[in-house]
Amino acid sequence: MNSTSEDSEGSCKTQVLLNVYDLTPLNNYVYWFGFGIFHSGIEVHGMEYGYGAHEYPASGVFEVEPRTCPGFMYRCSILLGHTTMPPSEFRAFLENMAAEYHGDTYHLISKNCNHFTDDVATRLTGKAIPGWINRLAGLGTLCSCLLPESLQVAAVKQLPEYHDCSEEDGYESHSATTPYEPTKSDDADQDKHLLSPSADNGEVVFIKEAQR
Numbered sequence: 248m249n250s251t252s253e254d255s256e257g258s259c260k261t262q263v264l265l266n267v268y269d270l271t272p273l274n275n276y277v278y279w280f281g282f283g284i285f286h287s288g289i290e291v292h293g294m295e296y297g298y299g300a301h302e303y304p305a306s307g308v309f310e311v312e313p314r315t316c317p318g319f320m321y322r323c324s325i326l327l328g329h330t331t332m333p334p335s336e337f338r339a340f341l342e343n344m345a346a347e348y349h350g351d352t353y354h355l356i357s358k359n360c361n362h363f364t365d366d367v368a369t370r371l372t373g374k375a376i377p378g379w380i381n382r383l384a385g386l387g388t389l390c391s392c393l394l395p396e397s398l399q400v401a402a403v404k405q406l407p408e409y410h411d412c413s414e415e416d417g418y419e420s421h422s423a424t425t426p427y428e429p430t431k432s433d434d435a436d437q438d439k440h441l442l443s444p445s446a447d448n449g450e451v452v453f454i455k456e457a458q459r
Contacts, residue, residue, distance in 0.1 A: 289367045
């Protein structure tokens with residue numbers, strides 16, 4: 248499917264898609280009642296962008312191949328609108344967003360992956376993501392009670408190792424390559440979910456934030 252087209256004025260328009268994932272199979276039972284525990288990512292210019300947690304004041308914004316975000320079960324894609332922002336400008340836009348979304352500021356209730364995609368979608372298209380995707384966050388402390396133990400993953404206790412990626416596309420990214428081993432002390436931190444950097448179905452590549 249071609250995600251780029253031209254409008255009547257000759258400007259290229261690119262689709263802005265929201266890719267939604269299930270965090271738990273329980274979503275199959277509660278989805279029809281407007282509830283569920285979801286992860287979401289924004290797909291633009293052929294890549295998907297999301298937000299995850301770590302313990303350091305550095306970018307928590309990452310990119311993966313569309314609909315392959317590791318650790319989650321893909322559910323559906325929603326067309327939110329279009330943007331005329333070219334790839335280079337969009338990259339600069341993302342790097343500025345990354346400066347606002349550090350891994351150590353991630354919070355399951357007040358600043359999670361769905362807050363990030365909602366922010367990106369609103370800035371790009373003027374349209375928010377559907378309310379049902381982040382509804383449980385709006386219910387406050389209920390979220391931590393409803394999350395299965397397997398999803399209440401503690402924050403990483405050491406900074407992931409990064410390496411420079413290819414600059415063929417004209418930008419620099421950083422990829423997390425070192426998995427972490429949770430310890431007993433991690434059990435106290437259950438308000439953050441960190442994507443596994445060594446998943447079989449895709450590599451998580453962190454976006455380098457803009458220098459301010």
